[in-house]
Amino acid sequence: MNQPNAGESLGTSIAFFADLLAGSMADDLAVRQKLFVPRETYVKQKRTEYIDLLINQNLETEKMFTRLSVILKSEMESLPAEQKKTYLAEFTQSFGLLTSIKRNPEFLPDRLDLLAKKTVQDLLSFSPALMKWIYDVGYRFFKNDQNEDASLIFSFLVFLNGLVPDYRIALGFAQLRLQKNLEALSSFSVASLLNPNLPATRYNSAKIYLEMNQPNDALAELDALQDIIVSQNLRTLQPALDELKIKALQKISSNGELS
Numbered sequence: 148m149n150q151p152n153a154g155e156s157l158g159t160s161i162a163f164f165a166d167l168l169a170g171s172m173a174d175d176l177a178v179r180q181k182l183f184v185p186r187e188t189y190v191k192q193k194r195t196e197y198i199d200l201l202i203n204q205n206l207e208t209e210k211m212f213t214r215l216s217v218i219l220k221s222e223m224e225s226l227p228a229e230q231k232k233t234y235l236a237e238f239t240q241s242f243g244l245l246t247s248i249k250r251n252p253e254f255l256p257d258r259l260d261l262l263a264k265k266t267v268q269d270l271l272s273f274s275p276a277l278m279k280w281i282y283d284v285g286y287r288f289f290k291n292d293q294n295e296d297a298s299l300i301f302s303f304l305v306f307l308n309g310l311v312p313d314y315r316i317a318l319g320f321a322q323l324r325l326q327k328n329l330e331a332l333s334s335f336s337v338a339s340l341l342n343p344n345l346p347a348t349r350y351n352s353a354k355i356y357l358e359m360n361q362p363n364d365a366l367a368e369l370d371a372l373q374d375i376i377v378s379q380n381l382r383t384l385q386p387a388l389d390e391l392k393i394k395a396l397q398k399i400s401s402n403g404e405l406s
Contacts, residue, residue: 215303216242218296222284234277241271268307278304285317294324305334312338316347328355339371346375346384353391362398369395 219238223231268278285300301318308314319334332355335348349372356365369392376384 212242212245212303215299218300219281219284234280237272237274237277241273244271266308266310271307273307278307282314282317285321289317289321289324292324294321297321298325298327309337310341312341312345312348315341316345319348319351323351328358331355332359343371344375344379346372346379346381349375350384350387350391353395357391357394357398360398360402362395362402365391365395366399 220235223235223238226234281300282304285297285304288294288300289297298318298321301314301321304311304314305318315334315338319331319338322328322331322334332352335352335355338345339348339352349368353365353368353372356362356368369388372384372388376382376388
């Protein structure tokens, strides 16, 4: 399956990730003999859940564009003069294009055909340097427990380039702080899809699944984490994994799901 590109609609991109996530999760469970319903039934249910979560994330981002612009322009005030001038000009131009597209969607296909870009970041000409600076601002907010603004910034980065796992991981941690566990699970799951070898996404997904009383899904994440620990020699993570695995097995036993 090809990755979504900027020529596809937002809905198509969301459906793409939802399909991949649901199918990947079903296959993972099947391989580990923990898929206790027909694959088609499981995929259909999970796909619906992921679509709802991803749509909500994008709607939340779109509603907050104005606040985002205020935050980032305010943060630019503390930059050295030349850097501030460069970033402000780039951001103003790129954000202006985004506003034009939002007000006049018919403008989008022509622009996309012209540039043949793969991500919104490319379409709007956000440079890697500006993207890194925006990420650093979000991380600083996160460290200072300004979690709403951190979540907003990381959501924007995901909107600009949803193919970067680090943006989704950062968003997931901010969402966890805001007790938005379902949204965090979505962020971690897509990050795992983009890079299956991320211990943080597997561990935190397992914790969320346990809180949702879905121990089989938690075990699937922990089995994947075990493979990562072995392949990357991350033995210091083993005690934390073992603790969660015991809890997952206890939940399965109490739910009467042990086969």
